[in-house]
Amino acid sequence: MAESAQAPKLVYLVTGGCGFLGEHIVRMLLEREPKLRELRIFDLHLSPWLEELKTGPVQVTAIQGDVTQAHEVAAAVAGAHVVIHTASLVDVFGRANPKTIHEVNVQGTMNVIEACVQAGTQFLVYTSSMEVVGPNFKGHPFYRGNEDTPYEAAHTHPYPCSKALAERLVLEANGRKVRGGMPLVTCALRPTGIYGEGHQIMRDFYHQGLRLGGRLFRTIPASVEHGRVYVGNVAWMHVLVARELPPRAPLMGGQVYFCYDKSPYKSYEDFNMEFLGPCGLRLVGTRPLLPYWLLFILATLNALLQYLLRPLLLYTPLLNPYTLAVANTTFTVSTNKAQRHFGYEPLFSWEDSRRRTIRWVQTIKGSVQ
Numbered sequence: 001m002a003e004s005a006q007a008p009k010l011v012y013l014v015t016g017g018c019g020f021l022g023e024h025i026v027r028m029l030l031e032r033e034p035k036l037r038e039l040r041i042f043d044l045h046l047s048p049w050l051e052e053l054k055t056g057p058v059q060v061t062a063i064q065g066d067v068t069q070a071h072e073v074a075a076a077v078a079g080a081h082v083v084i085h086t087a088s089l090v091d092v093f094g095r096a097n098p099k100t101i102h103e104v105n106v107q108g109t110m111n112v113i114e115a116c117v118q119a120g121t122q123f124l125v126y127t128s129s130m131e132v133v134g135p136n137f138k139g140h141p142f143y144r145g146n147e148d149t150p151y152e153a154a155h156t157h158p159y160p161c162s163k164a165l166a167e168r169l170v171l172e173a174n175g176r177k178v179r180g181g182m183p184l185v186t187c188a189l190r191p192t193g194i195y196g197e198g199h200q201i202m203r204d205f206y207h208q209g210l211r212l213g214g215r216l217f218r219t220i221p222a223s224v225e226h227g228r229v230y231v232g233n234v235a236w237m238h239v240l241v242a243r244e245l246p247p248r249a250p251l252m253g254g255q256v257y258f259c260y261d262k263s264p265y266k267s268y269e270d271f272n273m274e275f276l277g278p279c280g281l282r283l284v285g286t287r288p289l290l291p292y293w294l295l296f297i298l299a300t301l302n303a304l305l306q307y308l309l310r311p312l313l314l315y316t317p318l319l320n321p322y323t324l325a326v327a328n329t330t331f332t333v334s335t336n337k338a339q340r341h342f343g344y345e346p347l348f349s350w351e352d353s354r355r356r357t358i359r360w361v362q363t364i365k366g367s368v369q
C-alpha cells in the first residue's frame with residue numbers, strides 16, 4: 001500500500017522539448033522529478049538524442065507536432081497533469097516572417113491554453129522572456145531591476161511583441177475553469193539571455209573568432225550590462241515551478257518570475273569572453289572598434305539589404321537595428337522573488353556554469369585544442 005502511494009504518477013508535457021532550453025528542461029526533469037511517470041516531448045523537429053532517454057524508468061513519449069495545429073496540441077495535452085510550454089519561434093534576425101512568428105508564439109500559446117482547459121490539465125508553466133519587458137526601442141536602461149520595477153515596455157519587433165502577447169494570454173488564463181471544474185493555474189518565467197551547452201549564438205561567435213585568426217573585435221562599450229543566466233539554472237527553475245505550482249497555487253498562480261542566478265553582470269561581449277577566452281579567443285580593444293553612429297548606419301543598411309534581397313535570398317546578419325539596440329542597452333535583473341515564492345536557489349554556481357560552458361565550447365568542431 002505504502003509503495004503504491006509513493007509510485008510516480010505524474011504526466012508532464014514539454015513543448016519545444018528538443019530546443020536549446022527544452023533539452024535541458026527534459027533532462028533535468030528526468031534527473032530531478034521523482035514524481036514523474038511519463039514525460040511527453042512535443043516538438044516540430046524531434047532530435048535523435050531522445051532515443052537514449054527511452055531506456056530509463058520514466059516513460060518518454062516523443063511527439064512530432066506543431067503548436068499552431070490545435071488538434072495536435074490537444075492530443076498531446078490529453079491526460080497530462082502539467083504542461084511546460086517552451087516551444088517558440090525565437091528569431092530576432094529576420095529569418096522568419098512576422099506572421100509566422102505570431103502564429104507560432106501567440107496562436108500556438110492560445111492552442112496550449114485551450115487544450116489545457118478542454119483536457120482538464122490544471123498546471124501551465126510558460127517560458128516567457130526578459131524581452132517582454134525590454135530593452136525597449138527607446139534604449140532606456142533597466143539596471144538591476146525586479147518584477148515590480150516600472151519600465152516602459154514598448155516594442156515594435158515581432159519577436160518581443162509576440163512573447164508579450166503570449167505571456168499576457170497565459171497570465172489572463174490563470175483561474176479559468178478547466179474540464180472537471182478545477183481552476184487553471186499558470187505562471188510565466190522570464191529568462192534573460194540564456195547561455196550554456198548548446199547555445200547557438202555562442203557557437204557562431206566562436207566560429208567567427210576562429211575565422212578572424214582567434215580574435216573578436218569589441219562592438220559594444222564594456223559599461224553596458226546585459227543580463228545572462230545559465231541554461232541549467234533556467235531548466236531547474238522550470239522544474240521547481242512545475243513542482244511547487246500545485247501546493248502553492250494561490251501564491252504563484254498568475255505570477256511572473258525573472259530567471260536569475262549568480263552569473264556576473266557584464267557586457268554581452270565581455271561575458272562571452274568568460275568562455276571563449278579560455279578556448280583561445282581574444283577580444284580586441286578596450287573601446288568599440290567603430291563608433292555607435294557608424295554601427296547604427298551599418299545596422300540600418302543591413303536591414304535595407306535584407307528587405308531588398310528577400311525575393312532572391314535570406315540575408316540575416318547578426319547586426320540589425322534591433323540586435324544593436326538590445327546589445328547596446330543595459331538590461332540586468334536583481335530579484336529574489338523566485339526564492340521567496342517557491343524556494344528557488346540556483347542549482348549551479350557561477351564557477352560550475354562557467355566550467356560546464358567552457359567544456360562544451362571546447363567540444364565544438366574546429367576548436368583550438
Ligand SMILES: NC(=O)c1ccc[n+]([C@@H]2O[C@H](COP(=O)([O-])OP(=O)(O)OC[C@H]3O[C@@H](n4cnc5c(N)ncnc54)[C@H](O)[C@@H]3O)[C@@H](O)[C@H]2O)c1
Nearest residue numbers: 016018019020021043044066067086087088129191193194
Ligand atoms: N535563448 C535565450 O536566450 C532565451 C531567453 C529568454 C527566453 N527564451 C525563451 O525560451 C524558449 C526556448 O528558447 P530556445 O533558445 O531554447 O529556442 P530554440 O529555438 O532552441 O527552441 C525552441 C524549440 O521550439 C520548437 N518549435 C518551434 N516552432 C514550433 C512549432 N510550431 N511547434 C512545435 N515546436 C516548435 C523548435 O523546434 C525548438 O526545438 C523560448 O520560448 C524563448 O522565447 C530564450
Ligand SMILES: CC(C)CCC[C@@H](C)[C@H]1CC[C@H]2[C@@H]3[C@H](O)C=C4C[C@@H](O)CC[C@]4(C)[C@H]3CC[C@]12C
Nearest residue numbers: 092129131192193219268318319323324326327
Ligand atoms: C553585432 C552586435 C552589435 C550584436 C550581437 C549580439 C546580439 C546578436 C545578441 C545580444 C543580446 C542577445 C539577445 C538577448 O541575450 C536576449 C534574448 C532574449 C530571448 O528571448 C531571445 C534571444 C535574445 C533576443 C538574444 C538574441 C541575440 C542578441 C540580440
